[in-house]
Amino acid sequence: MSVVHRVRLPVDAVPTVAVGDRVEPAEVLATRRPPGRGRSLPVAEPLFRSAQSAADCIAVQPGTILEEGDLLAADGEGREVRVPQACLLLGYDTYDGTAMIAPLGGAEPILGHVRGEVSALDDESVEVQVAGSLLTGIGGYGGAVHGELRVAVHHPAEELRAASIDVGATGRIVVGGSRASAETLTRARAMGVAGIVLGGVLDRDLRDFETTQARRRDVGGMSGEFAVLVLAGFGKVGLDPALFAWLVAHDGHMASLFGEVGRLYVYDASPPPSRRALPRAGDRVIAHRRPHAGAAGELLRVLDGLHAVPSGLASRCGLVRFEDGLTAIVPLANLEATEPLPGS
């Protein structure tokens, strides 16, 4: 099984790979030169012109990237202004006769954060064919990280506790259960955990954690990326037991996690359990709203006509026997059927 991961390239990026190359998560796919702090470069003075009239001598448009020694302005009478280093021209100030330039820094790497084979390459993107499976979440935090998967809970509905995060989790992508508090996330970050995959998380915990991280970023001293992926729902929501079993089966596999876009690639993995809208009687289902959020069960039958749920909303409903023994009427819109794994 394989999936394609697309890495977008900025305008001035220089690719360092070619189609057919095998790449690792930490491998550089391209480089770019980011601009540094802007600074003023006198233009009117060396041209012996007024600030206003020197504007007509500017030879390039703002937004242009100039290499060292490129012409910035010329008066047509032999006087020229050239840029002393590679830079981005931001503008010209007609009040003081200076150009605002942002010197370009050294080449910075653009990583793919995935392992695979480069399948396509153009000015705008690099596409990498990833041998593995993709899980998509409903929310997340942070950038791109990679590491080995490590399941740190024993049950899909178990909360990931701070105590479960030890030195063995450093550099890994830790799979939790129904929730992780802001303290747990902070500890995981401090212990060098690459990322966390959860069934659910309280929005408040995620925001508290984000706030803490923003403060730490402001004061400096924070290194490395950290990402969180939420798979099932917001609140205390357990992982689908079938999905949890799949993650347990792939414990130790290499994985790449993209927090903000909610993607988890697991390498050399079998297809994960898939979902389908509109379940039918007899299907194994997952519920998505309180009070059954994250619970799995069997859809015993679809009720005739419309049925009012406790909120008062009337909708098409089904009778579900959940795996904890509870039987409840649930709107079909709140259920997804889980497809059996091939060969199961």
Add this chain to the structure above:
Amino acid sequence: MSTPHVQTDLALVIDVGSAWAKAGVIGRVRGRWRLVAHAAQPTSWGAAELRAALLEQLVAADPRLGPEMESHLAKAARIECHTARSGGRVAVVAVSRELSGSAARRGAEAAGWRVSELVTLDDGRTLAERLAVLQAVEVDAWVLAGGFEDGASPRALEAAALVASARRRGGAPVVWAGTAELARGVAAMFEPDATTSVANVRPDPRREDPEPLRAHLQALLRTAVAAEDESHLASISFPRAVGALAATSGLRILGVDLGARSATRVLAEPDGTFASLVHARGGLAGAVALPGAAARIARLAGDAGDDAEVADVLQTLRARPATLPQSHEELSATQAAARLLLTALVDDADTAGGVDLVIGAGRTIACAPQPAQAMRMLLDGVRPLGVTQLAVDPASVLGPLGSLFDDEVREGISLLSDDLLVPLGSAVVCRGGEAGHMALRVTVHRPGWPGQAPIEVRTGQLQVVPLGRGQEAELTIETGRGVSVGAPRRSPRIHATVTGGSVGLVLDARGVPIGLPRRGDDRRAVLAGWRDALAREAAPGAERVA
């Protein structure tokens, strides 16, 4: 026994939203066109399931229709609208977050665009970070803004230069909505024809003018991005239908359609002209992005749980917009979010002079479990000052009807007049007054009913007078000191005719905006009182007060 051959005149009205699809069957019943079946389901379930649900209803209503109904339905005329399949994504780059940036953002969102990134020169990021953000973003248009009209700011050109260096040549179009004097300089940074200039969104520090930008972006969205048959876009067809309804009825109508992702507002005049506005992120999924949303919604709902629980509900609305609130608390949070979103949607609507009719559309409002809940969302969200009739479009018929040809829209509205809207009743909303003092004294004259003593409503109170659907009443309204119902007062008494509905006549002296007690217990008690006053079943003639 052979089945009799049944002849039918049918049409299907379909509204395919981003989360839910709604369909109705219009059939001729005893010579009149009526809505004979209606079904709604998550859009992801597909058309076959929706058709099956309609068939089930039709056959249950008349078993003779059974064998042939499927082919009749397949052949029925389809009147359809849908949410834009590809919403436009825009990056806004401006000098100041609070001035040019916020004005440009509002203009873009009001045109139905989703703002993927807002970068300003005072956003605290380094130049490299700004550029990296702009280089990474994938958009269908760039909006640049900055500088006032009294001078050309080099900072505005700097913002433009950022885009020039991040944008690919031949990429998405650029719209300059900053200082007019700089328009030529900005256009020179890009290839020919890449840039369009519109009036400055922030011509001076005290004034915002996002309308020209909004109009341009709305046109751009139709032509360049959502290259679909625009008459079938719900954001176009719903306002057209409301405009036609205003022309047919001679009423000034405010229509609000609160969807899962986006929201549409239309203000239609009695001559049929209308002004509409689409908020790309104004739907329920966007509630989570409102400033301090969870705390405000928890406070506004009173019975939806604490901030943390409400925050989870809002994230669920964003992540799983097609699911339904199962518990009372989740429904309460959803409806409070709807009230907040409606307030934001009508914030800058020109409702001076009042409106005659407010129409609520979208499942959360129009399909609320109780009419009183729909009434409360509209009343609290819109705060229509004066005497106003309120109704909902529970079958989502307005959108599809608006997709018909011009003359057919009015015809369709006339033909379906009995099933088009469900009237909730009327409301008298006032503002001002002193707490505990009389705000409104209303005498209700119902033809054929014995005369009743005037009803006094104190500031902060809400009172419901039973007035059923189709019933009319003459009101004589006297206002207390410092109280206004919007209209200029030429006499101490205001006379108005109102019609009833499933809730009745609401006398609302809670103010504009609604004032709530600071103490949590007091606030919850007040909110519960208002909720109960609207929802209680009252005996005819008995008023419900809170």
